[in-house]
Amino acid sequence: MENCTANSIKPPAATLRLRLDRAALAQNWRALDRLSGKARAGAAVKANAYGLGTDFAVPVLKEAGARDFFVAHWSEVAGVLAHAAANEICVLHGAGTEEEAAYARATGVVPVINSLSQAALWLNTGGGKCHLMVDTAMNRLGISLHELGDPAIAALQVDCLMSHLASADEDSPLNDSQKTRFREVVNTIRHSEASLANSAGIALGSDYAFDMTRPGLALYGGIPRAQLDGIISQVAFPEAAIIQRRRILPGETVGYNATFQAEREMEIATISIGYADGFLRSRGPGFALQHDGTPLPVIGRVSMDMIIADCTAKPHLKEADFLSVPFHLPAISEASGFSQYELLTTIGHRFARNG
Ligand SMILES: *Cc1c(COP(=O)(O)O)cnc(C)c1O
Numbered sequence: 001m002e003n004c005t006a007n008s009i010k011p012p013a014a015t016l017r018l019r020l021d022r023a024a025l026a027q028n029w030r031a032l033d034r035l036s037g038k039a040r041a042g043a044a045v046k047a048n049a050y051g052l053g054t055d056f057a058v059p060v061l062k063e064a065g066a067r068d069f070f071v072a073h074w075s076e077v078a079g080v081l082a083h084a085a086a087n088e089i090c091v092l093h094g095a096g097t098e099e100e101a102a103y104a105r106a107t108g109v110v111p112v113i114n115s116l117s118q119a120a121l122w123l124n125t126g127g128g129k130c131h132l133m134v135d136t137a138m139n140r141l142g143i144s145l146h147e148l149g150d151p152a153i154a155a156l157q158v159d160c161l162m163s164h165l166a167s168a169d170e171d172s173p174l175n176d177s178q179k180t181r182f183r184e185v186v187n188t189i190r191h192s193e194a195s196l197a198n199s200a201g202i203a204l205g206s207d208y209a210f211d212m213t214r215p216g217l218a219l220y221g222g223i224p225r226a227q228l229d230g231i232i233s234q235v236a237f238p239e240a241a242i243i244q245r246r247r248i249l250p251g252e253t254v255g256y257n258a259t260f261q262a263e264r265e266m267e268i269a270t271i272s273i274g275y276a277d278g279f280l281r282s283r284g285p286g287f288a289l290q291h292d293g294t295p296l297p298v299i300g301r302v303s304m305d306m307i308i309a310d311c312t313a314k315p316h317l318k319e320a321d322f323l324s325v326p327f328h329l330p331a332i333s334e335a336s337g338f339s340q341y342e343l344l345t346t347i348g349h350r351f352a353r354n355g
Pocket of ligand 1: 046200214215216
């Protein structure tokens with residue numbers, strides 16, 4: 001009845017938590033900054049800091065030394081502005097409408113100009129400092145090379161000149177050709193500084209670093225290239241509580257569509273994590289949760305809010321005990337078929353975060 005009182009009553013402890021390692025995040029940024037050589041590392045914090053939380057990540061990154069924060073949408077600006085100065089924030093999608101340009105001017109956040117129409121809009125609404133994205137192979141977002149001679153480009157006050165690597169996580173000839181093309185752009189377009197490398201690009205070597213790098217994935221524990229193995233540490237550790245325990249007999253089935261049938265007597269546990277929390281169905285059977293390092297295999301279908309695990313190896317586990325959800329990104333990506341980016345950004349909203 002009294003909704004307002006419900007808001008003031010402290011809810012019970014969450015049955016799903018995301019342990020976030022601040023020190024690991026700070027170390028990852030420092031390692032990437034060091035690997036960037038003479039360039040400094042910025043930080044991609046779009047998509048709620050790749051699912052880990054802007055409120056967790058931005059203060060840690062800022063304290064570690066990051067001064068350049070990249071988001072994709074204007075809707076993400078307010079969350080970052082709570083922790084960083086406006087001129088440290090840059091919106092990758094750029095200002096494409098009058099409303100977006102006005103918001104950029106009102107906040108002082110810097111747009112990335114990606115097209116001639118964005119350039120015209122920015123100039124017509126007053127011009128001033130902006131960044132410029134040049135497309136050197138992706139045909140995704142950015143000015144095409146053949147458009148660079150347009151007078152609108154010459155009229156821009158370009159702070160950071162950027163391009164983005166399409167295949168930095170592979171040994172592709174595209175890496176070198178994009179770098180070469182970008183170098184030509186750097187030599188022709190007036191700018192204050194230049195930036196090409198994402199996380200994987202940093203691992204390609206210091207000749208990809210230019211003046212500033214833009215790591216995202218590797219900050220959060222992703223390892224897009226083997227060179228970063230042993231340098232980048234896991235940041236996010238999901239844990240989920242057991243909400244019911246039971247013993248089942250041979251022949252009994254488990255979960256939706258009865259896809260698992262017990263061949264022997266088993267101890268099983270229902271656990272408070274499901275596909276709504278980013279634990280998608282393809283992370284079900286074949287995967288295991290862990291308790292003190294002991295694997296507890298997932299059995300049956302993943303439900304929206306629950307999975308079921310075989311805990312015969314740990315029969316003393318009880319309701320409210322927490323299990324860890326393995327989240328070493330390269331390994332889980334390899335085993336599940338999801339990219340490391342997808343694993344991070346699909347983390348749900350029901351986790352209690354310590355960050
Ligand atoms: C997301 C993004 C990055 C960060 O890339 P990672 O592969 O996560 O390091 C850098 N630059 C641009 C333009 C991006 O969109």
